[in-house]
Amino acid sequence: MGKVLNQAPANQHVHTTPGVVIAALRGGSGKTIFSVGIIAALRSLGRSIAPFKKGPDYIDAGWLALAAGRPCYNLDTFLIDRDTILGSYHLHTQNTDLAVIEGNRGLYDCINTDGETSTAELAKLLGLPVILCIDATKTTRTMAAVVGGIKAFDPGVRIGGVVLNRVAGKRHQSILTRSIEEYTGIPVLGAVPKLKEQRFPERHMGLVPTPEHSWAQPAIDAIRQVAEKHLDLEQIQCLAATATPVETRPVLTTYAPATTSTSDRPTIGILKDAAFQFYYPENLEALEAAGARLVFASPLTDPHLPAVDALYIGGGFPETHARELEANRVFKNELKALAENGLPVYAECGGLMYLGEELVLDDGSFEMCGILPAVFGFSRRPQGHGYTIVRVIQDNPFFSTGTTLLGHEFHYSSVKNWKGKEENLVFSMERGTGFLNEKDGVCINNVLATYTHIHALGTPAWAKALVNKARRYKACQTTP
Numbered sequence: 001m002g003k004v005l006n007q008a009p010a011n012q013h014v015h016t017t018p019g020v021v022i023a024a025l026r027g028g029s030g031k032t033i034f035s036v037g038i039i040a041a042l043r044s045l046g047r048s049i050a051p052f053k054k055g056p057d058y059i060d061a062g063w064l065a066l067a068a069g070r071p072c073y074n075l076d077t078f079l080i081d082r083d084t085i086l087g088s089y090h091l092h093t094q095n096t097d098l099a100v101i102e103g104n105r106g107l108y109d110c111i112n113t114d115g116e117t118s119t120a121e122l123a124k125l126l127g128l129p130v131i132l133c134i135d136a137t138k139t140t141r142t143m144a145a146v147v148g149g150i151k152a153f154d155p156g157v158r159i160g161g162v163v164l165n166r167v168a169g170k171r172h173q174s175i176l177t178r179s180i181e182e183y184t185g186i187p188v189l190g191a192v193p194k195l196k197e198q199r200f201p202e203r204h205m206g207l208v209p210t211p212e213h214s215w216a217q218p219a220i221d222a223i224r225q226v227a228e229k230h231l232d233l234e235q236i237q238c239l240a241a242t243a244t245p246v247e248t249r250p251v252l253t254t255y256a257p258a259t260t261s262t263s264d265r266p267t268i269g270i271l272k273d274a275a276f277q278f279y280y281p282e283n284l285e286a287l288e289a290a291g292a293r294l295v296f297a298s299p300l301t302d303p304h305l306p307a308v309d310a311l312y313i314g315g316g317f318p319e320t321h322a323r324e325l326e327a328n329r330v331f332k333n334e335l336k337a338l339a340e341n342g343l344p345v346y347a348e349c350g351g352l353m354y355l356g357e358e359l360v361l362d363d364g365s366f367e368m369c370g371i372l373p374a375v376f377g378f379s380r381r382p383q384g385h386g387y388t389i390v391r392v393i394q395d396n397p398f399f400s401t402g403t404t405l406l407g408h409e410f411h412y413s414s415v416k417n418w419k420g421k422e423e424n425l426v427f428s429m430e431r432g433t434g435f436l437n438e439k440d441g442v443c444i445n446n447v448l449a450t451y452t453h454i455h456a457l458g459t460p461a462w463a464k465a466l467v468n469k470a471r472r473y474k475a476c477q478t479t480p
Helices: 031-044 059-068 082-092 119-126 142-153 170-184 216-230 233-240 281-289 322-327 329-340 350-355 461-478
Strands: 003-005 013-016 019-024 049-053 098-102 130-135 159-167 188-193 246-248 267-271 276-278 293-297 310-313 345-348 358-361 364-367 374-378 384-392 404-411 413-418 425-431 439-444 447-450
Touching: 019 031, 019 119, 019 233, 031 049, 031 059, 031 098, 031 130, 031 159, 031 216, 031 233, 049 059, 049 082, 059 098, 059 216, 082 119, 082 246, 098 119, 098 233, 119 130, 130 142, 142 159, 142 170, 159 170, 159 233, 170 188, 188 216, 188 233, 267 461, 276 350, 281 293, 281 461, 310 350, 310 461, 322 329, 322 364, 345 350, 350 447, 384 439
Parallel strands: 019 098, 019 130, 049 098, 130 159, 159 188, 267 293, 267 310, 310 345, 345 447, 358 374
Antiparallel strands: 003 013, 013 246, 358 364, 374 413, 384 404, 384 425, 425 439, 439 447
């Protein structure tokens, strides 16, 4: 159970919650499978698990949330500053038994040679031991040297255990286990054989998101059973209990309850379904904390757009639902009419594509909303992938000119035809690909759409600006 001690200064807490960081040598080693399995297995034992994801990610976080039965929050040290990371971790581990943080990429992978933004950096910041996932395919004793190197590379990172993935058999497991434990002193906490059935279907961006996967819960149950059979859950819990105390600031004021009455709150619509699903829970909570009432709508299934004072459209996969999005003409036409009348709209990535004129795919061209004068195509390779740094260079509804925003992008789409003006692109890319010609942030009327995803804890001005715009729009609509 998380607890707060009283030895810290008045403006800080010393916070200790049992927890582990699940890391690996590289992406694709099984971090998500192990994280989901551990969370689901411990939850079945009656433990309350706080799930977190390191790195910009929506899909893995969805699986972690489903396994834990509670939201998965993001702990990304590029997007969010150190104190806010600690405050968020403190807040979301209250009244839980154990935290599980899934890392991203390799343990030491980062944006520079100093280790900044790495999973290792986060583990040290939170005072948590690391469980290292090893893909054991076609290797035995050599892996002991690899694990030894990982352990020695940064003595400040505490490698508390190893789990083996894709083990070929008992003999293979035995050689690996004995080699790693003998030469490194790090215990092997379990070994999972090569699974005959793929429980987690994949697509170009990784795992298929849980909202699209009708077998999501059976998949969670299956991997839970694997974890229960092949991992030492008791030893993992003992390792988690060795977390060291960390100093945190008081609980985040970002999430303070809004003081306005329900009737005074502007309504912000969230397009959320299988086509649009990439939302950090912190972003939605920040809108509510800033005074908004949220309503959810689906351009795939809803015949009409509900009454709203602003709209937030996240990323997702409009390309896999283009035919259905095109067919819902009433919804599109209502949205276009409202946008032309000044409705504040903020859109990211997939939302940007939906607001354009057309989406051109291998199986045809599909008409989108026609709010932005752009035609999008789709490629087999990523057209933008990684962290972004953008500078606001033009007036727009939500950000002050001169502001620098930290975000991330991951898109296979690109602009085939841009019919707008240069002044409609309000972001300059200092890092990343963006929309076109090292620019991003398409702005027309009160619509701002961008390939860059932001995190509300790293960009706190965003939620307040969107809610304020919604409040003004509401006032204009109700004024005689």
